Amino acid sequence: MIEVGIVGGTGYTGVELLRILALHPEVRIRVVTSRGDVGKAVADAYPNLRGYVDARFVEPSIEALIECEVVFFATPNGTAMRMAPVLLDRGSRLIDLAADFRLRDPTVWESWYGEPHACPDLLTEAVYGLPEVYRERIRSARLIACPGCYPTAVQLGLLPLIEAKAVRLDHLIADVKSGVSGAGRKAEIPLLMSEAGEGFKAYNVPRHRHWPEIKQGLQDFAGEAVGLTFVPHLVPMIRGIHATLYAELCDDSIDLQQVFAQRFAHESFVDVLPGGCHPDTRNVRGSNRCQVAVHRPLSGRTVVVLSVIDNLVKGAAGQAVQCFNIMSGLDEGSGLQSVGLYP
Amino acid sequence: MIEVGIVGGTGYTGVELLRILALHPEVRIRVVTSRGDVGKAVADAYPNLRGYVDARFVEPSIEALIECEVVFFATPNGTAMRMAPVLLDRGSRLIDLAADFRLRDPTVWESWYGEPHACPDLLTEAVYGLPEVYRERIRSARLIACPGCYPTAVQLGLLPLIEAKAVRLDHLIADVKSGVSGAGRKAEIPLLMSEAGEGFKAYNVPRHRHWPEIKQGLQDFAGEAVGLTFVPHLVPMIRGIHATLYAELCDDSIDLQQVFAQRFAHESFVDVLPGGCHPDTRNVRGSNRCQVAVHRPLSGRTVVVLSVIDNLVKGAAGQAVQCFNIMSGLDEGSGLQSVGLYP
């Protein structure tokens, strides 16, 4: 059994980690921290975990975490980078579900996150936790930067097109829609059901922090600069991300379905739907799967890719556990076999 | 008082017409037809109308409708075109909320609607009921083709850009999201709450009937061919359409906010939000308003327009009544003054 700690166990990604790890056959949850709920039983805060998780919340301290072989950070941005150097020194391996290690350039990081990075030297060591691209590097990593939820859906959807050089790179569009849990468990007016229910809107159109992360990722796939427009929207549902991706085809003769099918043929968590299908976020709810479909409306030159994930699973906690499995030499799907909850 | 008839009073656009017309100060609802509910009191079928609408459903016959000065068709596609010639001959004016008269070219119509058009000669006479563009022609029209819900949101959002020649026309993208009432009141599995709730998906990506209608409209604005990609999505809410529109700017120096503000300065049902705002479908729910905002993410060359309407009001019944008011020489906003129902 591998002993793990979870820093920040009260946000949605933290609770989702608990839900997944509670049934993981190779894991013992040793520490769960929460500054605000110290002493409280985890299962009192989250009654769905009654009988599955016995832990009580403790203070997030190095001492508490030092015995953990792997520490997951499900904390607000800016937390993991303050504890990472010491924990790594003492031999823990870290998986950060926040944004602290996602951007390689500390200047870019600072301009988007509003403070200097606390350990810029670790930015280059950190491995971006997208197994479909970086599996080998994840295997031996000490520090994983789990991709954001939007970046996961967008990158997996555009990856085959970019690798196959099938599309123009200067005018990529990602119109992405997220359920409200993506905004986290924060007491804010716009997230109230009375505000977010029965309505639909875009937000942060002028700029959103996932833009530089996606752009960096796509450029890594392409080996050159890309032009990206990214528009996020809020959907009146709890879980799910749907990315609708637009690109202009370079070559009319390419078999797009084939490109996608081949690229993900050996990926157990990316499922390419047959031609003509439209993925629905409901079919991946609670599962670690990305379902993806590729279209050419009216047989024109615009490619439309539809990519769906559960933002809390493949977009956060599930992907973190997938990385954990890889790092730990376990079966990559260990603890991640749940079927999407339909209806 | 103007005597009106409603053909097809049991679908959502029909019921919405009844809701609006019941309180219209210049209208008497004389006839409401429904093949399936003949003899039933309208208010028994729709308890929200108890005390507001006294009528009973009758058979949809020429005889029943002949006394009506204006006849609204809130019927499935293919119905109005069969009754229109006779009713027009006998002196009624018609407002069709379905698609029968939206496309000018009968060949195009047939290829998208799967049967020959029943009265192709009327296609050129019909006036497209988008008052912000065709107000003068609506004033004297005998036959109005009300725009579809998606086409209304998309055209109003792109109109200022096209008229101002601000954007390239060959690569317009309309990523549009609709509440489920847009699919109508039909007993179909995919519209069940268990299927459409708590999920999000695109549909009809290969082709959708609103594509030729939008394209025809945009080309009329532009006076030349346009390239359009149109992707509709289903949102787990009842009312509302949100169009996210992408175009590439021709001229960096243009003041987009100004272009929009000026174009709609005298339009009482199009409300241009201040710079930096994001419209929300909830704010126009139950109202005849289009709220629109224009953005340039990261000050780049891609323009993003956000355009929201209530699909059943400005996207159907409200716009029909707006046309009716114009045709009838009434105040354009008569009966249409309701404020969006927030929260």
Add this chain to the structure above:
Amino acid sequence: MIEVGIVGGTGYTGVELLRILALHPEVRIRVVTSRGDVGKAVADAYPNLRGYVDARFVEPSIEALIECEVVFFATPNGTAMRMAPVLLDRGSRLIDLAADFRLRDPTVWESWYGEPHACPDLLTEAVYGLPEVYRERIRSARLIACPGCYPTAVQLGLLPLIEAKAVRLDHLIADVKSGVSGAGRKAEIPLLMSEAGEGFKAYNVPRHRHWPEIKQGLQDFAGEAVGLTFVPHLVPMIRGIHATLYAELCDDSIDLQQVFAQRFAHESFVDVLPGGCHPDTRNVRGSNRCQVAVHRPLSGRTVVVLSVIDNLVKGAAGQAVQCFNIMSGLDEGSGLQSVGLYP
């Protein structure tokens, strides 16, 4: 035109008052206060009101309000009672949508609201704003205590049974369900869409502040003590209250449908549905109506009354305007004619 002020214009009942009063033909909104948003345009905070409400929020001060003939308090509990004495002295008439004047006994008030009442002498003067029972007293009142949302639905549902002495009074049960807007516009975790959506629960079962208010009301109807169990629940929708009311019949031969029909025959805002019907909150959404139905399951001795309202309209702002109309000698339905927003 009657000049009115609204204290607390940023909560849901305040915004709903604005929505209704903006179109009220006899009202000019002179003052809207909000401690947190002083100087901000009301329509910037609530874009649905753009073009309908020009006011800016001001500090809630006696000076600002003193020119208003009628002042509405849409404030948290404990606010109106601090300003009421001075405003009444200076000649304003007050309508409180909060709980400050709903309970007649200051000791009871204190035990449920956790502080001594600031002006206990006004408790007896205040008139309970349920027009169906207290219309005549409302006509000449200076100070109206608008009923709570739950109490409105429950009292209107039980009123005919109690007045007709049709049921035992010692064991009344009110199982009541509310949309989330009933909890107000407060940044609290349990009201997030991620928490309140796609779930259903009871809350405050041990005790809820509406219990003494309902009990006082029912005892006034009965002229004697009643035994009441009241259990509130949270429904994953925004607007609407559904009360399911249980009582044991005293007399088997009574025609319950008749009792209800007669009691509300002249009430324009209470609509008794025909026998066998089930009211749906959707049919009164946005309207000031209570729809009610009475059943005897399996013809047994238990009477079940189903009573629905929109909590923000008949359960708050609409009922306040109804009282305002009565107090002001206007048509009781002035400004309140909207049809329920279906679908």
Add this chain to the structure above:
Amino acid sequence: MIEVGIVGGTGYTGVELLRILALHPEVRIRVVTSRGDVGKAVADAYPNLRGYVDARFVEPSIEALIECEVVFFATPNGTAMRMAPVLLDRGSRLIDLAADFRLRDPTVWESWYGEPHACPDLLTEAVYGLPEVYRERIRSARLIACPGCYPTAVQLGLLPLIEAKAVRLDHLIADVKSGVSGAGRKAEIPLLMSEAGEGFKAYNVPRHRHWPEIKQGLQDFAGEAVGLTFVPHLVPMIRGIHATLYAELCDDSIDLQQVFAQRFAHESFVDVLPGGCHPDTRNVRGSNRCQVAVHRPLSGRTVVVLSVIDNLVKGAAGQAVQCFNIMSGLDEGSGLQSVGLYP
């Protein structure tokens, strides 16, 4: 591995059986029938099952099912009773998720289900599949009648009170609320999202088929007649049942919390919440758990029990698999260990 068949694999209880059984370590799904989808791959119809279920739908015939050791019927009422005698004769064991074998008295069955029972002799042999009461009989049963969803929530909530003789039996009230998936996957107007979303209503108040089933069950617990009022409601969510149960206490001194805790101390799928808690359907979503709490509002004589389940799991497919495990000598929780999907 035990070979099982599922008759009626396209309804929600059928798909849920597939979701659970696909990951059950001791089961091989041999046959899945569907009259309407013969030849279609199960995973094409339900993309959440892609990669988990390889079967194709076949005709529901005795021949197809005869090799299955256990056959689950997830069919409309009236189907299982026509196939049961032959299948039992040939040695299969049957688990019916519909109502065919729930009522012991064929006359009562006929009066509620509108046709004579096809094999009344089997009614007495069938074992009611509520493991918390009938575990020993289930162990050796050939034919299981799985309880309805409402009956499961109500019976588990009232069981401890009745067994402890804590309450009067002549006036029990069950006010029960269900998500829309409880109505099944049927193309009917009232189940559309536009009809069932954002609204709340009671239905079938005069009579509902679960009333005789619940009454029979409670009388079995009590050993005497009970008086029951049962009112079902439709909640705008997909999964979940919340029963609010009212009874009058016989004995003031009883420790209700203790009664519940003891009754379910050894039940792994009934979780008694601590005093003062309110269960939420969300916490059992996707799980086989019933969470239950007991209250005495204002310390009065009325007991209020709150009981929640996922209608498709503990209220249908999960309970069926629990019975299957017991019948098959497996661990009772095999395949049923999923944690409730929060948020």
